[in-house]
Amino acid sequence: MAPSLPDLFQTLTSFEPQRGSLRGAPWEGFVDWAIAQGLGPLAAYNLEYRLGGGDAPEWARDRLLSVYQGTVNDNVMKLVHFKRMVGVLEGRKLVLLGGAAFADALYPHGGFRPLLEIQILLRRLDVEGFSGFLAQQEFKPAEDEQDSGAARVLSDGRTLIHLFADVLGAERREALKGVFERAHPHRIYGPSLFRPDLEDAVLLVCLEQARQGFQMPWLSYVDLRELVTGASWMGGVYSRPLNGEVLRARAREWRLERALYTSLSILSRLYPQTAPAVEGALPPLRRATRELLNRLVVEPASVVGRASALRGTDRLRRLLTGQ
Structure with a gap:
């Protein structure tokens, strides 16, 4: 066959x-x-x-x-x-997300993971200053890229840089402080660049997927697969077992339990070998909530080759991100 x-x-x-x-x-x-x-x-x-x-x-x-x-x-x-x-920046704490954080830590070859854009999480007070720094490097606002959820999107004509702040909402800024406190140095980019801890990285990927209504590139599921399974091909910052208890507690604190459930459920359908790791990380949602998410999001979003958008995308975003 x-x-x-x-x-x-x-x-x-x-x-x-x-x-x-x-x-x-x-x-x-x-x-x-x-x-x-x-x-x-x-x-x-x-x-x-x-x-x-x-x-x-x-x-x-x-x-x-x-x-x-x-x-x-x-x-x-x-x-x-x-x-x-x-590399010349000092005294800052900028947290890389996406490909810039994952390419060398999750993938056996950096060329496997396209760098669609560079994503940076920074404190709200640092957005203006870092935007000004990038402006000195000929980066200008990319007006047609403002639907990404980023505080600023800048481009020099070759590279897009997305600057994110308050990604958990203004009411959960205290929870977001923990992401910066737990972040690991990404020394190849100098003393001011970091990447998130493993459990934080999983939740931030799930948050991005939910905010995009699961219309993001499916490369995101490969990122999530390697994070959830402990980057077994590598020997770096993400090469350890996922702590399900810590993950669930942070998801509850961040009000991302539904997003975490949805992303992990899609992942286990796409890659059945991840099921044991996923089962140990799923948050304890009510049965009615699980059935609703499975029917409205998990099942249609798990169709390989799907080209159509999920129905009610804006409503799904609010449902999954606690907003």
Whole structure:
């Protein structure tokens, strides 16, 4: 039997893909979708170097491989430039999120994880000052990128930088202080750059997914998979077992229990091997709430290749983020 679309997704986004033929798989439905979801580089590497081509059609291999090569170059360009800019900063505490925090800590090769933008969490009082610093480096407001939930979005024409503050809402600023206190130094970028602790990183990914109504690139689920399973391929800051008790307590404090449940439930459907780790981390929601979330969000958001948006996105955001 030819592999299905979910089979392709699981195989080509694994760090240890099972060898076998992918002949007859629905490549027309996978390739462009995977590239749009940020999964192209990892899929290309697996297909070419782990599966020996996997009996895939030449056009699919060529298309994915070109994305992989372009991503490697793009990531290097963006991160080297960013390092040169921020390496001189002292006496600050800026917390990197997303690809800049995860690429070298979760992925065996930095080229597997496209750097779609650089996300930084900072204190509200630091937004103006850091924006001014970036302005000196020729970064200007990116007016067409203001729906991201960021306090500021800046670009120099090559790299987007999203600045986030008060991501838990003004009423939970005390809880957010803990993220800064627990953050780990990211020394490659200088003394002022940090990345969140493991449990905080999981919750911040879940928060971003919920705020985007689960319309974000599916690369986010690969990030979440590696965080939840303790980055077993690596030996860094995220390579430890997830503390479910701590995670649930912080989710309750941040009012993100529904978002955490939803993201983890989708994850376990997409990657069944994560089920044991997910089960130990799920928050204790009422049965009626679980059934509602499963029906409205988890089931439709778990469809590989889905192109349509979930219904009632704005209402879902409020439901899942406690607002």
